[in-house]
Amino acid sequence: MKNSSDKKYSIEISQKEAEEIRNAIKAASLKVMDEYIERMKKSWPNRPEAMQYFYDIAKFFGTREREIQEAKEEGKKVIGYTCMLAPIELILAADAIPVRVSSGFYDPVKLGNRIVPVEVCPVVRSTIGVEMIGLSPYLKLSDALITPLTCDGMTKLSEILSDSKPVWTLYPPRLKDSEQSMFFWREELRTLKAKIEKLTRTKITAKKLKAAIEIMHKATRAFRRLQEIRKDAPVIMGRDAMLVNQTSMWDDIKRWTEKTEELCNELERRIREKVWACPPDTPRVMIAGSPAIWPDNWKLPNLVEEASPQGVIVADELCSGDRFLFDPVGVDEWTMDDMFKAVAERYLLPSTCPCFTSEDGNKDRVNWLTARIEERRVDGVIYHVFRGCMLYAMEYMRIKRVLDKINVPVYYLDTDYTREDVGQIKTRVEAFLEMLKSRVEF
Amino acid sequence: MIVAGLDMGVQNVKVVLLKDGEILSHGMVPSGFEPEKAVEQAFQEALKKAGIACSDIKYVAATGVGVELAPRVDCKISVVSADAKAAVYMYPSARTVIDVGAEESRVIKCDEKGVVLDFALNERCAAGAGAFLEAMARALEVKLEDMGKLSLKAKGTTSISATCVIFGESDVVSLIHKQEPKHEIARAIYDALAERIVSMVHRVGLKPDVVLVGGVAKDIGFAAALKRKLETEILIPKNPEYAGALGAALYAMENLGGSRK
Numbered sequence: 001m002k003n004s005s006d007k008k009y010s011i012e013i014s015q016k017e018a019e020e021i022r023n024a025i026k027a028a029s030l031k032v033m034d035e036y037i038e039r040m041k042k043s044w045p046n047r048p049e050a051m052q053y054f055y056d057i058a059k060f061f062g063t064r065e066r067e068i069q070e071a072k073e074e075g076k077k078v079i080g081y082t083c084m085l086a087p088i089e090l091i092l093a094a095d096a097i098p099v100r101v102s103s104g105f106y107d108p109v110k111l112g113n114r115i116v117p118v119e120v121c122p123v124v125r126s127t128i129g130v131e132m133i134g135l136s137p138y139l140k141l142s143d144a145l146i147t148p149l150t151c152d153g154m155t156k157l158s159e160i161l162s163d164s165k166p167v168w169t170l171y172p173p174r175l176k177d178s179e180q181s182m183f184f185w186r187e188e189l190r191t192l193k194a195k196i197e198k199l200t201r202t203k204i205t206a207k208k209l210k211a212a213i214e215i216m217h218k219a220t221r222a223f224r225r226l227q228e229i230r231k232d233a234p235v236i237m238g239r240d241a242m243l244v245n246q247t248s249m250w251d252d253i254k255r256w257t258e259k260t261e262e263l264c265n266e267l268e269r270r271i272r273e274k275v276w277a278c279p280p281d282t283p284r285v286m287i288a289g290s291p292a293i294w295p296d297n298w299k300l301p302n303l304v305e306e307a308s309p310q311g312v313i314v315a316d317e318l319c320s321g322d323r324f325l326f327d328p329v330g331v332d333e334w335t336m337d338d339m340f341k342a343v344a345e346r347y348l349l350p351s352t353c354p355c356f357t358s359e360d361g362n363k364d365r366v367n368w369l370t371a372r373i374e375e376r377r378v379d380g381v382i383y384h385v386f387r388g389c390m391l392y393a394m395e396y397m398r399i400k401r402v403l404d405k406i407n408v409p410v411y412y413l414d415t416d417y418t419r420e421d422v423g424q425i426k427t428r429v430e431a432f433l434e435m436l437k438s439r440v441e442f
Numbered sequence: 443m444i445v446a447g448l449d450m451g452v453q454n455v456k457v458v459l460l461k462d463g464e465i466l467s468h469g470m471v472p473s474g475f476e477p478e479k480a481v482e483q484a485f486q487e488a489l490k491k492a493g494i495a496c497s498d499i500k501y502v503a504a505t506g507v508g509v510e511l512a513p514r515v516d517c518k519i520s521v522v523s524a525d526a527k528a529a530v531y532m533y534p535s536a537r538t539v540i541d542v543g544a545e546e547s548r549v550i551k552c553d554e555k556g557v558v559l560d561f562a563l564n565e566r567c568a569a570g571a572g573a574f575l576e577a578m579a580r581a582l583e584v585k586l587e588d589m590g591k592l593s594l595k596a597k598g599t600t601s602i603s604a605t606c607v608i609f610g611e612s613d614v615v616s617l618i619h620k621q622e623p624k625h626e627i628a629r630a631i632y633d634a635l636a637e638r639i640v641s642m643v644h645r646v647g648l649k650p651d652v653v654l655v656g657g658v659a660k661d662i663g664f665a666a667a668l669k670r671k672l673e674t675e676i677l678i679p680k681n682p683e684y685a686g687a688l689g690a691a692l693y694a695m696e697n698l699g700g701s702r703k
């Protein structure tokens with residue numbers, strides 16, 4: 001344990017204060033989660049049995065927390081990550097448990113404000129606050145963190161978290177498609193691999209890596225199957241699909257895969273029987289931009305699907321959602337070299353985060369968005385931006401111009417980790433949905 | 443067939459009565475702390491002017507930020523759709539609607555039927571709406587009603603930034619200390635607000651004809667500033683503050699299957 005004066009940011013607060021705040025926020029969060037799940041159930045009364053599993057895992061504290069705790073007691077290591085550029089296969093190959101730790105809790109933001117200015121992206125401020133009081137079991141249980149340095153916020157967050165845990169930075173090149181970038185990125189991952197091996201005392205052999213890739217292939221297949229189901233008339237509400245996607249970030253990935261397949265079986269049956277989750281002419285919405293992270297930042301999904309007129313979220317472009325497990329690792333030959341190369345490519349090339357740029361102005365992102373819009377028959381896009389998230393904010397005009405051209409309405413919605421703007425956002429969302437509805441009707 | 447549109451604004455509750463698609467009368471009462479009462483009074487005012495009884499109203503549609511507080515209405519419509527409907531009703535050539543109210547402002551692009559194509563609302567900050575003018579007039583120690591006329595005398599020798607009401611105020615105070623003429627400061631105030639609105643217009647895209655509605659539309663200082671910044675003609679109806687209520691009334695009429703005769 002480092003001496004407090006050696007610390008770079010000194011985010012610690014007195015144990016008593018930490019405990020008091022933690023207990024208060026945890027109690028409030030449990031209530032919020034229950035309430036949100038109830039509200040989701042209410043807007044999808046004829047939901048399938050198989051959804052219940054995900055509601056349980058979504059409780060965040062509890063079952064999964066204990067499971068990880070027990071695995072740790074048996075000697076397993078837990079490796080947290082702050083962003084989807086972290087290669088999960090390498091974690092699994094070392095028999096460690098991957099968990100995503102970027103925070104969706106609102107209240108810890110106030111603690112984060114003691115360390116960084118309020119202008120900083122709320123995900124960053126909240127994650128700092130969560131660490132200060134030990135709120136997230138997954139962050140607390142992490143033995144080390146992988147922190148991709150995607151934006152300024154994430155870069156400094158990495159430094160701040162390094163005061164309390166080993167932090168392994170990953171530096172993604174901002175230009176993806178060049179030889180030197182790929183070379184650099186592979187070297188980054190090679191260094192990371194060595195660190196993972198050292199912590200877990202497990203050698204990542206070809207056999208182990210292959211097994212890990214196969215686990216994630218199955219997860220991707222289930223994930224894609226679920227998104228595929230959202231193409232047609234709605235058999236699942238968007239919030240529920242988003243919750244399933246998100247639980248993959250802390251659940252046991254094998255079990256999650258099975259449960260998702262089960263859910264998909266049920267949903268496909270419903271497609272055949274034409275049992276819709278909401279009227280098939282409900283405006284079809286896509287959420288693009290900054291992530292909507294469970295539990296507190298379910299604000300926007302809640303508003304869209306509870307609005308009048310109601311909307312249904314059929315797609316999102318969030319790193320916490322539709323993009324997360326979308327791409328499989330493409331292996332040609334199962335040699336160590338080839339597998340490693342394939343893993344590196346999987347995490348860099350398909351990523352459409354606005355932290356990347358290219359001569360064609362992040363065309364990858366544009367292509368991803370327009371492909372999803374077409375295949376899911378999206379009526380309109382809500383472009384969600386956190387206050388302080390420069391990258392998503394700045395790329396808005398680029399995206400809007402493209403969407404204008406293909407005649408898909410887009411609405412820019414900025415928000416923060418606060419409950420106070422719900423009323424204002426509601427006005428905006430309802431006006432947008434009303435507009436989509438009248439366009440569909442005319 | 444008589445229908446009513448009700449606009450639950452932050453500052454005022456407004457009512458418009460329509461008979462077979464023609465405006466019968468208006469009513470407006472400060473929202474205050476008892477919205478139910480304000481609605482009642484606004485209706486009374488409009489009914490009295492029209493010389494009809496409450497029971498003559500077949501249908502009521504409501505809009506506005508406080509729409510949740512509206513008692514006994516038949517349907518609701520967003521302020522955005524209401525504005526678009528009202529603008530195209532008043533000016534069939536309207537394609538861009540700018541509404542500047544006390545606490546909120548918005549820009550709407552619509553088609554010839556009054557269907558919304560795109561829109562933007564001011565960020566959660568009063569610097570982009572009428573409240574900004576009130577605060578600045580106070581800092582300048584002039585009456586808001588007089589500030590518009592005052593500003594028209596100016597040549598545009600100075601400017602302030604309107605990122606926020608608080609900063610705006612300190613800008614004004616320091617200009618006063620520099621002994622900048624009041625009319626110049628007044629113009630700078632209108633320019634700053636117009637600037638914010640114009641950046642919203644550009645987010646949505648400017649398509650003529652442009653219609654300006656909302657309470658602030660009556661302020662000649664603001665209208666002049668907006669015209670300068672947009673470099674285009676602006677249509678301003680006679681009762682711009684009733685646009686939301688009118689749009690709601692038109693919606694009520696549509697819902698009953700009626701149309702303008």
Ligand code: SF4
Nearest residue numbers: 121123151153290389
């Ligand atoms: S939301 Fe924006 S600022 Fe926040 S972590 Fe993501 S890219 Fe960075």
